[in-house]
Amino acid sequence: MILKLIFFASFIILFYNYVGYGLLLLVLVKIKRWYRRDTPADTFMEPPVTLLVAAYNEEDFIREKVTNTLELDYPADKLHIIYITDGSSDRTPDIIKEYPRVQLLHENARRGKTAAINRAMAHVTTPYVIFCDANTLLNKEAIRNIVKHYADAQTGGVAGEKKVVASGDANAASTEGVYWKYESLLKKWDAELYSVVGAAGELFSVRTELYEQVEPEVVLDDFIISLRICQKGFRIAYAPDAFAMESPSASITEEHKRKVRISAGGFQSIVKLKALLNIFRYPLLSFQYISHRVLRWTLSPLSLPILFVSNLLLVWTEPQVWLWQLVLALQLCFYGAAITGYFLANRNIKSKPFYIPFYFLFMNIAVFQGFFRFITKRQAAAWEKSRRLVAVKS
Template sequence: MSIEMPVVSALLVLFSVGGFALLHAFLIYPLTLFSIKKVTSGTQCTPTTDLPSVGLVIAAYNEEDIISQKIENSLKLEYPADQLNIIVFSDASNDATDEIVRSYEDQNVTLERIEGRVGKTECQNRVAELIDEEILVFSDANSMYESDAVTELIRSFTPRVGCVVGELRYRDGSNVEGESVYWQYESWIKRMESGVNSLITGNGSIYAVRAESYYPQPADAISDFTEPLSILRNGETVKYAPTAVAWEDTEANVQDELSRRIRIITRSWNSIVRYSDLLNPFLHPGIAYQLWSHKILRWLSPVFLVIIAVSNIALVALTDSILYTILLIGQAAFYSLAIAGYLSEKDYLKHRTITHVPFYFLQANYAMLYGLVNFLQGSNIVVWDTSDRE
């Protein structure tokens, strides 16, 4: 008895801490933002009505299957043609991407070929040095913009705003359903963050930066994460423009989505260490709360899941509490749904949203654990490979 009680107390602490951290990251934090947004009514700055010059910077590596469609989409943007400069950078593509882009030179489309396969972030740094436009809009080759997307980004700039992030939506019928559901949830959180304080991250598919606010990023950084952080560190804010819409398909399959997420998490951990000052609640209370809640705890969620499961099993074995048994049954049910979701991906069972979402959640957590291990082992991922666009 004297030995069991301290063990049970320690297990209860582990279970409670893990459970609270997980709940905070995915539920308490967004609800806190929602509550703050409801009770505050700060003065809103008037959005700009000017139409500054814009450089639309499109990232491409071996995008022969999609780059023509992206350029055609960009040429149809409802923005004054004499104020819009379209630049496609090719990170040492070895397919027909460069030739396709050059075929649009007479339509105000510029190719910047960068040798050496240096990665997206370094390519952005080099292109930003070459162009003179007042606003830089960064996009991926597979991101198709609504015709007013750039205009809506520009409208959200105010004197204190250094970066504006648009909204990425996934088309109906996309292959990885869990990613689409997750992104709707993330978009809701971004609306809350922007309304309460500031976004803490961008979106590589659609975000805009004042040229004078742009900070060159290390080549191994994930630029749509670290660029907003650099802007925040300088005292400016980052805002969300949900009416500036870009459309994409999800990855072709869950394996491609897993690889993409591992790359993102690995680079994010390697990037956040350069901004440890923003994690200090005494220096930046609002930003620190957002980073810890939305990013750090979220990335650590697989660790918390393991802690919760192991401590719950031990508590059931060492105590006769019905509560711990019910909680363990709930976890078992959730993991069973995830297994069913995996089997549906393998076409062994019929596809159901109720099973695919738990499967996607666990797959995302596996990717976060993999990315954390990569970071702890000192590895990083600088370049990207183009997914199958068919």
């Protein structure tokens, strides 16, 4: 009986985290739509806003990034542009100096992105600030499509959309893109129900007055900043029509570096945001946070080996029960496909039926590695960025 409880508990956790939560979210959103049938019209807003870009050794791409920034559809007198390049040892600061409209902040010392953002925020005087990564390109309407959400006084921040742009027949592009499409759908429903639970650093915005200095050792600054705003009683809106485009990781090795770092930062975030685990204090926000984020960094990765081992033991103790044999066969097919996907990925062969199971398993293995990096305190806030494929073109 205990073995069966373990088997079903691990299965339910996995199903809920990756499928069930999305289905439940959709049902709750549809119920909310039914009760609130009036859709508020878009409000025209053109407030002063600051675009803050943290760049580290981006000389190969920085001209294209600055050009893209200057071409955004927003009044030049209302868009303050700050680039902070602390620690850059290449020509990135020198290139930015060629553009007089851009305010450059630079120090030779490298303390990490979080420390750089904290320093740059002292120079922000506008009511709203938009953060974006230096290796992305924004659509021209991005600023407008973000600021219009601030017409709602309860909106403390806005999460933009991340788009992974495929290049050639790269495996990373196809699967990373599929993953982000699913994440974007969950963000859309999360925001419609109440709030996005953690913005992505590629593109997000906050009310300047709500920003508070983040500890310099923080790895996932975007995640911490946005959820601390939620803790103050505000919500993070979602703007799918404001998007940052970036190319996928250059290789599965580079993607692995990124995933392990994010996982280590995830465990750090759970500790720093431990108050959000109190569902009695933040009923709806905690439900979303635990379902969408915490389970992915904790119980779900653990449930994978537990489900497999308990399934093996059930087949051994009750070989006559066809259910145990069926689930074991499906698991063996899944892991077989994942292993095949691994070997194909190493040979740069694109095959979604094998690569998707591999990528799923790969993400969960990275969580275990990120956990050990977190408990051994080996994940620094400053890190060597992952190489990307040829940069996207505007």
